[in-house]
Amino acid sequence: MQKEIAIAAHDLRMTYPGVRPVHALKGVSLDIHQGEMLLVMGPSGSGKSTLLSIIGGLLTPTGGSVTAAGTELTHLRRKELARFRLQNFGYVFQGFNLFNSMTGSENVELAFHVRGIQGRSARRAARDLLVHLGLEEHANRPARDLSGGEKQRVAIARALAGNPCAILADEPTSQLDAENGAIVTNIFTDLARSRGTTVVITSHDYRIRRAAERVVLLDDGRL
């Protein structure tokens, strides 16, 4: 049975202005299905991060449209876009982007706080996520003291805090060793297969390439 389309990008174009304008995307169209694990590959400067930013509602394209969860993102105002991101997307970053002075648990709790879940409920929900990702022993350590793999798992827990319909991950394993890279890849695979979460990843990691349901190659702003 054909899966429902979670994110649909149509003829995306992105030009960064400047003395010499950079055409990062030159008409990219892409349908991403619900529960699909999609890997976007391509050389540096091919437009992978730009594509991820646009389909993740972080960047407005100069042309084309993106529809996610039935909403046309390119028509939303800044505030509406922020609310949409909060309710529908989770992000995982190459550099983890954790708050280093906070504990792992507090980093995840913060994601609940900004969604209006406070106090004990937030603590319990954060702990559940960290336990699910095998981090129960490290929950109360400051993020700065965690290993790269642990940090990335905390970042994934944070991304899952709002139970998003899609996770967008930019080079999530590039700073991890082989063992932790494999753990993180398995988490993404499990998210897509068991929970039906759409996972869009940009990466060069061959392990993700093997695990991904579909791989698309982006080169010079074109698929």
Next chain:
Amino acid sequence: MPRFFVALCGIVFAVTLLTVQVALFTGFSNSTTLPIAESTADIWVTAPEMLYFEGTLPLPYSDVAKVRAVPGVQRAEALSLSVARWRSPHDLLALGRVIGFDPNGTLFDPDGADRSTLQRLRAPYAFAIDATQMGILDLHHTGQSGLIGALPARFAYVTHGTQPIVSATFFYTSLETANAYTPSALSFFAPPGAAPPPLEGSDPIMYVLVKASDPSASAQLAAAIERRVPHVRALTRDAMIATTRDYWVKRTGIGFVLTLIALMGAFVGVVIVGQILYTSINEHLQEYGTLKAIGVNDAYLYGVIALQASCMALIAYFPSLALTFGIRAISAGRGVDILITPGGALLVLVIALAICIGAGMAAMQRVTQADPALVFRA
């Protein structure tokens, strides 16, 4: 942590600067009205032309009796004020002001001295001065003598905290001695060694101090005095303080300069704190960007910055207050009054919070304008 400490030091410096300047301004403002504060009078009667405590024209001494006769006046005493030309035992010259009052009276008592101390001013040509003025007058201990005009003047006792920083030295003495020192008085030509004579009805005084039978009705009594005694102006104690303070603060260069310095302190504070918060926000831009990427709205981010700025203001406030008390202790006895009142301390806290939050909001522009997509650029 060291970075936070450096940032905190900067804010402590800015808030201390502000606190000292507010305290200086408060001290100055308070100092200008010290002679009025030393009196327990409910009403001050003087010439209609009065601008401030020292800036008024004389009344005849006979006005004291006229004021005393107004119903509702419980007590009335004279206060005189004239120029003094001081010559020290070692021929050092200085200008001052002679303030004459009744040492047997109850309405004026510099430094709240006890009866026996005040009685020392009953002796002819005896005077008291503030401790900060001893060096200026070349006096080292009580009992020393000099000249005021051509008449002898003997240093009888020391007062503390009675000298306005804006005024020439105040010589506190009896009405009779003050009258003798007044250049226009006939007693100026009194033979050497003679005690100054009592005041006559035509002798000049500057104020009639009034104790009202009902202090709560001082304003009505002041109006009654103005109706019953011709060519005088009667001010309640609060009005007298406000008139004198306003004159110094609003109509003189020194008031303008101190106001300007206080405002500059606040401005420097804004610049320093703004710079610190801007740098701090820049350093954490990736973290703020992460929050924005997650979908946190600007109001939440403003709240985070306001909380951070408020915490910094509060943490910096108490060391700043302690430093200001230290500076006050160092400057004590040098004629500079750094006065920290509860109201002034509260004002500084409010300004410090406003400065920090305002600077934080300005620095917040860096975050609101930041591109949330920056988080995907490692």
